[in-house]
Amino acid sequence: LGAAATGGVAFFRPESNAQAVRELQLAAALRHAIERNELTVLYQPQVSLASGQIIGAEALLRWHSPDWGQVSPTEFIPVAERAGLIGAIDDWVLRQACAQSLAWQRQGLPLVRIGVNFSPLQFQQGDVAQQVQKALLDTGADPACLGVELTESTLMDDPVRAAAMLCELKSIGIEISLDDFGTGYSSLSCLRSLPIDVVKVDRSFVNDVTAGPESASVTRSIITMAHGLQMRVIAEGVETEAQLSLLLAKGCDQIQGYWFSPPVPADEVARMLAEHRCL
Numbered sequence: 001l002g003a004a005a006t007g008g009v010a011f012f013r014p015e016s017n018a019q020a021v022r023e024l025q026l027a028a029a030l031r032h033a034i035e036r037n038e039l040t041v042l043y044q045p046q047v048s049l050a051s052g053q054i055i056g057a058e059a060l061l062r063w064h065s066p067d068w069g070q071v072s073p074t075e076f077i078p079v080a081e082r083a084g085l086i087g088a089i090d091d092w093v094l095r096q097a098c099a100q101s102l103a104w105q106r107q108g109l110p111l112v113r114i115g116v117n118f119s120p121l122q123f124q125q126g127d128v129a130q131q132v133q134k135a136l137l138d139t140g141a142d143p144a145c146l147g148v149e150l151t152e153s154t155l156m157d158d159p160v161r162a163a164a165m166l167c168e169l170k171s172i173g174i175e176i177s178l179d180d181f182g183t184g185y186s187s188l189s190c191l192r193s194l195p196i197d198v199v200k201v202d203r204s205f206v207n208d209v210t211a212g213p214e215s216a217s218v219t220r221s222i223i224t225m226a227h228g229l230q231m232r233v234i235a236e237g238v239e240t241e242a243q244l245s246l247l248l249a250k251g252c253d254q255i256q257g258y259w260f261s262p263p264v265p266a267d268e269v270a271r272m273l274a275e276h277r278c279l
């Protein structure tokens with residue numbers, strides 16, 4: 001059965017026996033990854049195009065397994081979702097991010113908002129607002145330093161429930177970003193009833209932005225539409241100066257990508273903040 005035939009639920013069909021075995025072994029290893037200190041969080045700076053300053057950072061998970069080496073999140077996150085481990089992992093990342101923002105604040109560094117990714121499963125099945133509230137209470141972190149990143153498929157699966165959950169997050173003071181925008185099927189106007197603060201234009205669009213007038217005008221319309229809906233726009237995966245200047249010309253608000261910095265350890269972000277490193 002394809003995803004469409006099962007009402008949007010995609011079942012895992014291993015391509016081969018070897019792949020199925022690897023998945024089982026990865027899941028078993030992942031089960032102990034937190035307690036064995038194999039997970040780390042890197043932070044990728046997000047820069048304002050108006051001020052040139054770092055105003056945020058995305059928390060990105062890394063796993064170094066003694067048996068498997070460095071495993072990409074694009075491989076282990078889906079494994080964690082299927083093994084029922086993603087809830088605990090996302091919660092761990094959330095708490096790391098809270099602790100990190102508090103640490104930066106105590107070092108007297110400029111305030112940055114840390115964006116945390118939430119798996120669709122976690123958002124649809126758990127009470128993310130309550131989870132965030134609890135993490136803030138337990139760590140003493142400031143909600144102004146926290147954001148959540150969700151994809152449109154996560155939100156459109158059950159828009160009524162999503163709207164209620166987002167409103168609750170907003171009332172706590174959490175910023176909401178729409179991740180990977182442009183890769184799904186909904187237009188921004190479908191999402192206008194949701195309290196979204198930031199639209200993250202997917203890397204695939206940013207990659208093409210300098211390829212020709214069509215891509216540039218698609219990007220311009222996303223930016224115009226987002227601004228019309230009182231949302232800010234951040235371009236993901238900005239790798240070249242040409243992309244940067246085009247995005248600047250089109251009125252994009254923020255950028256994130258290798259051009260400014262890849263995801264780096266927290267200490268390195270602290271150094272950048274202390275030096276007031278800017279674009």
Ligand code: C2E
Pocket residue numbers: 044059060061072073074077090093117118119179180203236237238239256257258259262263
């Ligand atoms: P994402 O949320 O879209 O994260 C952005 C990805 O783009 C990251 O890949 C980042 O390293 C990469 N990236 C940033 N700038 C550039 C650039 O200039 N060029 C290129 N080519 N890539 C760039 P990463 O870290 O491998 O993460 C992949 C995906 O794994 C993330 O995509 C997200 O969906 C998921 N993920 C990562 N950490 C977590 C987490 O803590 N929880 C959950 N649920 N998912 C996570």
Ligand code: CA
Pocket residue numbers: 058117149179
């Ligand atoms: Ca993200």
Ligand code: CA
Pocket residue numbers: 179180200202236
């Ligand atoms: Ca993204």
Ligand code: CA
Pocket residue numbers: 179180
């Ligand atoms: Ca993604």
